Amino acid sequence: MGMPALSILDLAPVGQGSDAATALANSVALARLAERLGYRRIWVAEHHNMPGIASSSPPVLIAHLAASTSTIRVGAGGVMLPNHASLVVAEQFSMLEALHAGRIDLGIGRAPGTDPITAAALRRNPAAFAVDDFPEQLRDLLAFFDGTHPQITAVPGRGYRPALWMLGSSDYSAQVAGLLGLPFSFAHHFASGNTVAAVAAYRASFRPSAELAESYVMLGVPVVCAETAEQARWLAGPSALSIVRLRQGRPTQLPTPEEAAEHVFTPAEREIVRGWTAPLIAGDPDTVRRGLDELVDRTAADELMITTMVHGHADRLRSYELVAEAFDSATIGS
Numbered sequence: 001m002g003m004p005a006l007s008i009l010d011l012a013p014v015g016q017g018s019d020a021a022t023a024l025a026n027s028v029a030l031a032r033l034a035e036r037l038g039y040r041r042i043w044v045a046e047h048h049n050m051p052g053i054a055s056s057s058p059p060v061l062i063a064h065l066a067a068s069t070s071t072i073r074v075g076a077g078g079v080m081l082p083n084h085a086s087l088v089v090a091e092q093f094s095m096l097e098a099l100h101a102g103r104i105d106l107g108i109g110r111a112p113g114t115d116p117i118t119a120a121a122l123r124r125n126p127a128a129f130a131v132d133d134f135p136e137q138l139r140d141l142l143a144f145f146d147g148t149h150p151q152i153t154a155v156p157g158r159g160y161r162p163a164l165w166m167l168g169s170s171d172y173s174a175q176v177a178g179l180l181g182l183p184f185s186f187a188h189h190f191a192s193g194n195t196v197a198a199v200a201a202y203r204a205s206f207r208p209s210a211e212l213a214e215s216y217v218m219l220g221v222p223v224v225c226a227e228t229a230e231q232a233r234w235l236a237g238p239s240a241l242s243i244v245r246l247r248q249g250r251p252t253q254l255p256t257p258e259e260a261a262e263h264v265f266t267p268a269e270r271e272i273v274r275g276w277t278a279p280l281i282a283g284d285p286d287t288v289r290r291g292l293d294e295l296v297d298r299t300a301a302d303e304l305m306i307t308t309m310v311h312g313h314a315d316r317l318r319s320y321e322l323v324a325e326a327f328d329s330a331t332i333g334s
Contacts, residue, residue, distance in 0.1 A: 003327055004296060007041040008034050008320065009077050009189075009220055009307035012054035012061070015238075016253045016311065023054040024061065026313045031065045033317055035072040037324040041105060043077030043305065048114040048122065052242055052254045059092040066100040075105025077185065077220070077305065078167040080112055083122045086137045087154060090144035094160035104162040107185055108141070110134040110173065138176075164211070165218075169194065174202035181209025183216035188295075189307055192279035195219065199299050218303040221295065224282040224310060225322040232282040235319075237261055239309040240273045247272050256311050285326040 010030055014023040027044070034042050044061045047053040055061055058076040066074040079089055089106075097104045112119035143149040147158030166177030166184050169191035177184035184202045188195045199217050206215040222239075226232040237260030244265070245252050255263075265273060281291035292304060308319045 003293070004301055005040040005303045006323065006327065007043070007073075007218070007303060007305040008039050009043050009045060009305045010055070011045050011047065011307065011309065013254045013309055013311075013316075014052050014054050015313075016255050016259065018253070020054040024064075026316075027055075027061065028065060028068045029313070030317060030320070031069050031072065031074070033320065035069045037321065039072065039320075039324070040303065041073035041075060041305075043075045043105065043107060045077050046080050046083070046109075049118040050114070050246070050251045052252060059096060062096055062104070063099070066096065066103060071103075073103050073105055073163075074100070075162070075165075076107050077105075078107030078109040078165070080109045081137050081141070082110060082112060082134060083119065086140040087144055087152065090141055090154040090157060093162045094145060094154060094156040097160040097162045098156045105165060106162040107165040107167045108138065109167040111169075135176075168198065171198050171201040174198040175205045178202045178205030178215070179207055181207050181212050183212060183218065185218040185220065185305065187220050188279055189220040189222045190276070190279075195279075195299060199301075216303070217299065217301050218305055219295065219299060219301045220305050220307060221292065222280045223288060223292075223306040223308055223319065223323060224280070225285055225288045225308075225319040225326070226315070227284060227322070229283040229287060232284065232287075234261070235310045235312075235315050236277070236280065236282045238311045240277060242309070243276045244269045244272050254309065254311050285322045288323060289326040 010027050012023045012027045014020055031042050042065065044055045044058050046055065046058050048056055058079055062074050062076060081089065093104060093106045144154035144157055145161040164182055166173055166182050167187065168174055169187040174184060186195055186198050202217065203215045224232045224236040226235055234257050237257050238255045241255045241260040241263050281288050295301065306323060308316050310316050310319065
């Protein structure tokens with residue numbers, strides 16, 4: 001089958017020795033490069049209490065990225081709905097759509113995107129936003145966008161609905177996406193063991209909607225591409241050490257490759273790294289191309305959203321350039 005469209009997931013990584021302002025400026029540079037290279041869309045993720053990730057407020061960053069570009073789609077991958085009131089999300093994203101018509105995506109997730117203590121701090125009344133309330137929250141959000149809520153008019157709201165996506169790492173989200181007739185973005189980059197099953201569940205439950213006549217699957221894929229396989233492995237080291245620290249409850253800024261190379265991993269840490277790197281495609285352009293082709297053959301994905309977590313800004317930009325060059329850059333966003 002043909003190569004699907006390619007897009008980018010940006011976590012605005014904060015490298016050791018850098019700061020959040022620099023990370024956010026780097027996100028602007030990446031968005032502009034992605035537009036020039038022909039990537040279809042660039043999304044930013046919602047993460048909290050993570051010193052190595054600067055994208056804590058997707059709508060604010062999306063507004064800036066969209067204003068800094070002109071054609072590429074910009075969106076949230078995603079907004080964790082349990083952290084927010086549906087009305088606030090509807091107001092934010094309908095305003096973004098009014099400002100940047102036809103370019104805004106809203107990917108909706110139901111996980112908190114952080115640890116329990118931080119999740120509680122995000123919510124004025126934690127009990128009011130339980131995961132079990134997600135279906136009701138989602139119904140309200142759709143009603144605000146469509147202008148069908150019986151009592152409240154979201155402004156801009158009706159007429160300014162962004163492109164809606166369901167995000168997920170489970171069969172539950174897959175089935176919700178299918179039943180609502182929405183495109184589905186699966187978190188293959190951290191839940192690769194469930195990719196095939198979730199994609200099958202989504203396609204089996206899919207019902208055509210006004211937005212979508214046929215199912216549409218996008219996969220998040222971790223990629224590190226460099227001129228040589230050895231360099232790619234070197235650049236991928238910081239991400240592995242970073243996830244170990246996160247799982248140990250002590251998240252940090254993204255380490256340098258030198259620090260990662262010097263770290264002696266314990267057997268337990270090696271197990272964490274093994275699981276985390278299972279979906280990683282790292283290597284020279286030919287290796288990365290083969291890895292992405294194999295993933296598409298296995299899943300029949302319609303779109304791949306690649307994410308590259310490396311310490312150096314120039315190395316990150318170069319990785320995305322090399323991936324684009326490995327394909328026909330004129331068609332990667334088609």
